[in-house]
Amino acid sequence: MTQRIWNFSAGPAVLPESVLEEARDNLLSLGTTGIGILEHSHRGKAFLAVYEETVALCREIGNIPENYRVLFLQGGASTQFFMIPMNLLPRDRTADYLVTGAWSEKAVEEAVRFGGTHTACTSHDKNFSYIPATCTFSPNPVYAHYTSNNTIFGTQWSGLPPVPGGIDLICDASSDIFSRPIDVSKHAIVYAGAQKNLGPSGVTLVIMRDDLIERGSKDLPTMLQYRTHAKNDSMYNTPPTFAIYLVGLVLKWIKKGGGLSAMGELNQRKAGKLYAYLEQSRLFKGTAAADSRSQMNVTFVTGNADVDTKFCSAATKAGFDGLKGHRSVGGMRASIYNAFPEAGVDALIDFMRMFESENAV
Numbered sequence: 491m492t493q494r495i496w497n498f499s500a501g502p503a504v505l506p507e508s509v510l511e512e513a514r515d516n517l518l519s520l521g522t523t524g525i526g527i528l529e530h531s532h533r534g535k536a537f538l539a540v541y542e543e544t545v546a547l548c549r550e551i552g553n554i555p556e557n558y559r560v561l562f563l564q565g566g567a568s569t570q571f572f573m574i575p576m577n578l579l580p581r582d583r584t585a586d587y588l589v590t591g592a593w594s595e596k597a598v599e600e601a602v603r604f605g606g607t608h609t610a611c612t613s614h615d616k617n618f619s620y621i622p623a624t625c626t627f628s629p630n631p632v633y634a635h636y637t638s639n640n641t642i643f644g645t646q647w648s649g650l651p652p653v654p655g656g657i658d659l660i661c662d663a664s665s666d667i668f669s670r671p672i673d674v675s676k677h678a679i680v681y682a683g684a685q686k687n688l689g690p691s692g693v694t695l696v697i698m699r700d701d702l703i704e705r706g707s708k709d710l711p712t713m714l715q716y717r718t719h720a721k722n723d724s725m726y727n728t729p730p731t732f733a734i735y736l737v738g739l740v741l742k743w744i745k746k747g748g749g750l751s752a753m754g755e756l757n758q759r760k761a762g763k764l765y766a767y768l769e770q771s772r773l774f775k776g777t778a779a780a781d782s783r784s785q786m787n788v789t790f791v792t793g794n795a796d797v798d799t800k801f802c803s804a805a806t807k808a809g810f811d812g813l814k815g816h817r818s819v820g821g822m823r824a825s826i827y828n829a830f831p832e833a834g835v836d837a838l839i840d841f842m843r844m845f846e847s848e849n850a851v
């Protein structure tokens with residue numbers, strides 16, 4: 491087999507090797523069924539067992555209270571950008587958005603199609619390089635929406651945003667879901683595309699408080715009503731069976747590794763090493779404000795676009811893939827989600843040190 495390299499992709503992203511091996515072993519026959527995981531009917535006993543185990547693991551690992559539903563939907567987190575306001579935001583009401591990056595902006599853009607929106611805070615003034623310290627909420631918002639980790643800009647809310655009690659809080663956790671303990675009970679909805687921390691692309695986890703499910707209009711297309719998916723255990727239509735299976739394997743891997751607190755410690759250590767190196771580097775510099783740094787996406791620059799390009803191509807040659815930063819930030823981005831090994835972070839720092847010694851002025 492071709493040797494695997496260090497994959498810093500922002501998503502789809504690296505998956506635990508043991509998960510890939512287990513999936514490979516079940517491609518031709520899921521357990522002793524004689525039918526591969528890709529080939530099982532979603533209505534059959536074998537897949538239903540996979541589905542039920544995945545939901546149960548999700549509840550256990552995320553410490554999800556009884557009065558929340560776990561849904562596996564399609565259309566990516568981007569579909570939640572409109573499905574949430576379409577179901578929950580009446581035309582004559584307002585929803586508040588905490589705008590900390592391009593994905594939050596996209597969420598607002600969809601919400602304005604359905605009702606009023608209010609920007610409770612934004613870090614647009616400094617190219618989203620920080621998490622605002624204060625927010626100003628509208629008088630009676632239907633909900634407040636935030637993006638817990640800003641994949642492109644390398645910033646992350648270190649805790650819950652300062653939302654007054656009684657306001658339903660909705661979180662787009664696409665790029666840090668289950669990377670640290672999460673208090674689901676403080677949220678009305680938590681949603682995340684799976685392709686960074688949970689599995690492959692093609693499935694979106696939506697954790698939703700019961701009372702929200704029936705709120706949406708019954709005139710919406712059937713597939714766009716949450717009640718449809720809640721009533722049918724995410725199987726109103728054919729679900730992405732393989733993606734759900736893989737999420738189950740990743741959740742088992744998280745559980746075996748000690749759950750979310752162990753994951754949180756590991757992620758803090760991995761990101762901490764990289765930020766510590768950046769702080770003392772004479773060549774590289776982090777782009778996120780110190781109190782807003784992401785543990786998932788570490789963004790950095792040299793301050794010289796040509797040197798950035800030189801670094802990226804040297805890194806690619808040395809087996810470090812996916813380090814080129816998003817065009818709106820430039821420079822580099824190391825995405826180090828749950829499954830990215832600590833050894834890869836160590837290897838990157840060694841490589842950066844070497845590059846620095848050859849290129850620093």
Ligand code: PMP
Pocket residue numbers: 501565566567568569593637639640641642662663664665683684
């Ligand atoms: N929100 C965040 C924070 C993201 O990082 C992304 C994708 N990178 C999205 C939403 C969009 O997700 P999807 O591609 O699953 O629609």
